[in-house]
Amino acid sequence: MLWEALTLQLGYNATLVTVGAALLGFAAGVTGTFLFLRKRALVSDAISHATLPGVGLAFLAMVALGGDGRNLAGLLIGSALSAWVGLLAVSFLTRRTRLAEDAAIGAVLSVFFGFGIVLLTVIQSLGAGRQAGLEDFLLGSTAGMLRADALLIAGGGALVLAVVLALRRPLTLVTFDPDYAVARGLPVARLDLLMMGLVMAVTVIGLKVVGLILIVALLIIPPVAARFWSDRSDHVVLLSGAIGAVSAWVGAALSATAPNLPTGPMIVLTAFAIFALSLLAAPGRGVLAAALRQNRFRRRVHMRQGLLALAHGQPIYEGLTLRLLQHAGLVRPDGVPTEAGQARAARALRDEARWAELRAGPGNEAAAALHDGVRDIETVLTQDQIAEIDRRIGGPRGVPG
Amino acid sequence: MSALSLVPNADRVAADAAALRAPLAIRGLTVSYGQQPAVFSVDMTLRAGAMTAIVGPNGAGKSTLMKAALGIVTPLSGRITAFGAPVELQRHRIAYVPQRASVDWDFPARVIDVVLMGMYRDLGLLGRVRAHHRDFARDCLDRVGMTDFADRQIGQLSGGQQQRVFLARALAQNADLYMLDEPFAGVDAATEKAIIAVLKGLRDEGRTVLVVHHDLATVAEYFDDVLLIATRKVAEGPVTQVFTADNLQATYGGRLATQQIDRLPGAGA
Secondary structure, eight states: OHHHHHTTOSOHHHHHHHHHHHHHHHHHHHHHHHHHHTTOTTHHHHHHHTHHHHHHHHHHHHHHTTSOTTOHHHHHHHHHHHHHHHHHHHHHHHHHSSOOHHHHHHHHHHHHHHHHHHHHHHHHHSTTTTTOOTTHHHHOOOTTOOHHHHHHHHHHHHHHHHHHHHTHHHHHHHHHOHHHHHHTTOOHHHHHHHHHHHHHHHHHHHTTTTOTTTHHHHHHHHHHHHHTTOSOHHHHHHHHHHHHHHHHHHHHHHHHTSTTOOHHHHHHHHHHHHHHHHHHHOTTTSHHHHHHHHHHHHHHHHHHHHHHHHHTTOOOOOHHHHHHHHHTTSBOTTSOBOHHHHHHHHHHHHHHHHHHHHHHSSSOHHHHHTOOSSSOGGGTSOHHHHHHHHHHHOSOOOOOO | OOSSOOSOHHHHHHHHHHHHTSSOEEEEEEEEETTEEEEEEEEEEOOTTOEEEEEOOTTSSHHHHHHHHHTSSOOSEEEEEETTEEGGGGGGGEEEEOOGGGSOTTSSOBHHHHHHHTTHHHHTTTOOOOHHHHHHHHHHHHHTTOGGGTTSBGGGSOHHHHHHHHHHHHHTTOOSEEEEESTTTTOOHHHHHHHHHHHHHHHHTTOEEEEEOOOGGGHHHHOSEEEEEESEEEEEEEHHHHOOHHHHHHHHGGGSOHHHHHHSTTOOO
């Protein structure tokens, strides 16, 4: 059953839902990257919770007008309007009062969500509302989703994706260095607003699939996971989109395998699995890579200590140090340095002197912070920076043979 | 400019028009944070093809003046023109180097990516980064001695190297006016030399350079002109005429002892 769901063999409607969810996931991952890099990830939580009163009010309005209260497009428009009000409230509280953004988010999120829950309870008690299924908007459900609903979600996801990809350069510039972006004449305030508008769009079209409580996870987990794998923002954006798409695809398929399995939590758990894998296995920033680096570092420390001992003509007692030096052909089995060993020892000594000078002088805190006792200074400074240090410490010194 | 002039206002405006063709002309600029003016009614005219320093004590509004000129902070009042037109229309001719500490250096970007941000206009929204873009970005890195670092993650750079990357990004704009906010704060001696060499090179090509500067000892050595401010303008003009003990005393008040001023290179009494 799971395999059929994953490979889109559960019929036309299920296929449409899965593909729609994947597109939504891609759009969420891509949009979320800019939000995450702008350090405003939590604003999305306020936006998503602020959708709930809109859902309830739209339902009541459509019923009062004699229509079908469950019309998805109508519910989404209502949720977008109330999310917009929530966003304005956060922005007003942050700008016009002394409240910090996190406090404003907390206040707006809880008030809107509380009001939404009250509305939902009222609707449940009405005759017309009993089968409304509005509680699906809390945790997401693809069961019984109509073809038109799936098309709406897929189309919305594609539209958001197109806008973000078209504006990726200005968005990156604003995210990295907003002051510089203003000086370049970019409409920074409007781009920030657009970013929030896109987040709101992702939230609203994701309501039915992921649910408003967990949509924030689809905006934040993919970029955080993607960041482990790359140091380039354009790669992080695409990777984050891919992680969001895979999570949504697999999560939607998983929830299709059992009745009453909510879609949102399955998607979020899939995304978390990818995050956990990234945390462990990513090269560079991952935990395993860090452990391997630590081990390599230990051997380099021993090597460096050995070379400095050779340079100072001191005896070496550490077994590992001697083995490493011998293995590299720097000392003979009786502990006497070879010619190569003497040259390497002299270089190590010079490197030490340069580091000492660098750390003593002003203005190099960041480079000096990279000092770990084993790193060659050539990997940290430019040639003219090294030349300046050499000028201050004088010519190379000899080593005792 | 005498405060009580008998020349009619229209004539004064006409006389000022020439000055307004300067690379940067600021008239009556006031910026305040809350109800506390950081810059009060400052006029300044930048001389084309010169290197000018903005000098003053901490909190004197040096960076604020520069940010207001660029539209990063909104002034309460004042008129700003660049090359004879409102500054908003001339942004493509102005390159800004913000303070290094104003961005998060853990941002996922390589050195070359930051320099390519300077070429934002040439790249457009959707255009691909082509070989000639990348070559030009590498040229800019070469001018600040950072070619070998093009593929480094920016978080792995020293303070001086970060400053050089910011300068390279500005060079990639190929601008006529360069505005740098404290480019020598917390950088090593070699970087300071390298940056000054690049800036003097720009000036010798006829471009204009404006620097927020905090080291009084190097003003005379590095700059042609100086603007002394302490919220209000104290003086502006060539270093040889304006960088005097009296003006410094007026700028720094009691914060600068007379003996310190006497020891400053170029600060004639």
